[in-house]
Amino acid sequence: xxxxxxxxxxxxxxxxxxxxxxxxxxxxxxxxxxxxxxxxxxxxxxxxxxxxxxxxxxxxxxxxxxxxxxxxxxxxxxxxxxxxxxxxxxxxxxxxxxxxxxxxxxxxxxxxxxxxxxxxxxxxxxxxxxxxxxxxxxxxxxxxxxxxxxxxxxxxxxxxxxxxxxxxxxxxxxxxxxxxxxxxxxxxxxxxxxxxxxxxxxxxxxxxxxxxxxxxxxxxxxxxxxxxxxxxxxxxxxxxxxxxxxxxxxxxxxxxxxxxxxxxxxxxxxxxxxxxxxxxxxxxxxxxxxxxxxxxxxxxxxxxxxxxxxxxxxxxxxxxxxxxxxxxxxxxxxxxxxxxxxxxxxxxxxxxxxxxxxxxxxxxxxxxxxxxxxxxxxxxxxxxxxxxxxxxxxxxxxxxxxxxxxxxxxxxxxxxxxxxxxxxxxxxxxxxxxxxxxx
Numbered sequence: 001x002x003x004x005x006x007x008x009x010x011x012x013x014x015x016x017x018x019x020x021x022x023x024x025x026x027x028x029x030x031x032x033x034x035x036x037x038x039x040x041x042x043x044x045x046x047x048x049x050x051x052x053x054x055x056x057x058x059x060x061x062x063x064x065x066x067x068x069x070x071x072x073x074x075x076x077x078x079x080x081x082x083x084x085x086x087x088x089x090x091x092x093x094x095x096x097x098x099x100x101x102x103x104x105x106x107x108x109x110x111x112x113x114x115x116x117x118x119x120x121x122x123x124x125x126x127x128x129x130x131x132x133x134x135x136x137x138x139x140x141x142x143x144x145x146x147x148x149x150x151x152x153x154x155x156x157x158x159x160x161x162x163x164x165x166x167x168x169x170x171x172x173x174x175x176x177x178x179x180x181x182x183x184x185x186x187x188x189x190x191x192x193x194x195x196x197x198x199x200x201x202x203x204x205x206x207x208x209x210x211x212x213x214x215x216x217x218x219x220x221x222x223x224x225x226x227x228x229x230x231x232x233x234x235x236x237x238x239x240x241x242x243x244x245x246x247x248x249x250x251x252x253x254x255x256x257x258x259x260x261x262x263x264x265x266x267x268x269x270x271x272x273x274x275x276x277x278x279x280x281x282x283x284x285x286x287x288x289x290x291x292x293x294x295x296x297x298x299x300x301x302x303x304x305x306x307x308x309x310x311x312x313x314x315x316x317x318x319x320x321x322x323x324x325x326x327x328x329x330x331x332x333x334x335x336x337x338x339x340x341x342x343x344x345x346x347x348x349x350x351x352x353x354x355x356x357x358x359x360x361x362x363x364x365x366x367x368x369x370x371x372x373x374x375x376x377x378x379x380x381x382x383x384x385x386x387x388x389x390x391x392x393x394x395x396x397x398x399x400x401x402x403x404x405x406x407x408x409x410x411x412x413x414x415x416x417x418x419x420x421x422x423x424x425x426x427x428x429x430x431x432x433x434x435x436x437x438x439x
Contacts, residue, residue, distance in 0.1 A: 042221030
């Protein structure tokens with residue numbers, strides 16, 4: 001019996017996935033637990049496993065195609081088995097979640113042949129029989145993967161004149177690369193070359209097309225979640241300035257010991273993570289979530305601090321679990337490991353889910369102060385600025401001091417102004433007396 005392989009829900013916020021690469025060819029035998037493809041979710045690139053034994057009868061989608069959860073990816077079964085009924089079921093949308101099995105915007109279309117006039121190698125017009133037209137999508141465009149469309153646009157190729165070699169005639173990356181190679185062998189247009197040493201600039205007044213980049217699953221998720229947060233959670237902001245002189249001295253001493261003992265050095269961000277975790281124990285409402293569907297406020301008994309990490313495609317928030325119970329060195333080691341995984345898109349769901357509070361640090365970029373959007377379902381997020389050398393008046397004298405600004409974004413449905421202010425005061429006390437973090 002033919003077995004459909006559908007797009008699974010690989011994270012709590014995932015709505016669709018992009019098939020990055022196939023690991024198994026059509027006609028190959030697979031067993032339960034085998035990895036047949038890699039899928040890009042809104043958080044990471046993850047392996048797609050099958051749960052049944054059989055032959056991979058058909059790879060329904062091409063590399064670079066986006067598929068909604070429950071959409072058909074592949075079909076398993078017995079060798080030579082007829083799967084037309086199963087494919088027709090998904091194409092008609094008669095699946096469990098109402099989604100068609102193929103790429104959402106590109107159903108199959110009839111093929112036809114026609115004659116077109118193209119320039120021959122000697123420059124004379126030549127009538128040739130064009131390949132069968134690629135299947136068309138609902139909007140009439142040829143059926144092609146997003147990557148193939150982008151490459152075709154970059155090289156000025158018309159998809160309607162390219163024959164697809166992917167499933168059901170879909171145009172994929174290799175088809176575009178072949179077309180680029182053929183284009184290179186044709187006579188080139190005579191162009192005026194710029195003077196050596198100068199970069200050619202657009203002609204004045206000539207419109208330049210924008211550079212287009214496919215929106216990644218991660219960027220889609222960021223846009224969706226932060227829009228929901230900003231427009232559903234009533235934000236307000238509290239800012240304080242912290243004297244970081246003793247924290248700077250404490251970090252120097254800790255890192256001297258770490259260097260002597262070949263341990264992981266500690267950053268200011270690690271110190272702030274620890275200080276936040278300890279302060280959250282004393283202010284549980286800041287460590288809470290507003291659960292509208294349940295009609296309840298969850299006050300979390302554990303302290304799991306998410307640390308925002310910037311990557312090429314956006315932002316990820318790996319979680320330091322039970323941060324209040326861990327030492328500075330342990331927090332430093334975990335933060336480095338999780339940040340590395342985040343940048344390489346290797347984080348697992350258990351490493352980014354379940355945070356109760358979030359920090360975002362732009363101090364390394366010289367940002368003095370900013371406001372951050374709350375990371376749902378957290379009630380608060382802390383925005384961390386740079387440590388600045390500023391003039392300080394003390395006992396009538398002026399000296400140089402080290403100051404840092406912290407801004408707490410609060411969900412007013414959970415945290416009131418006084419509650420947020422008390423949390424920041426406790427946090428400031430820990431940072432200005434960092435030895436208390438070791439007690």
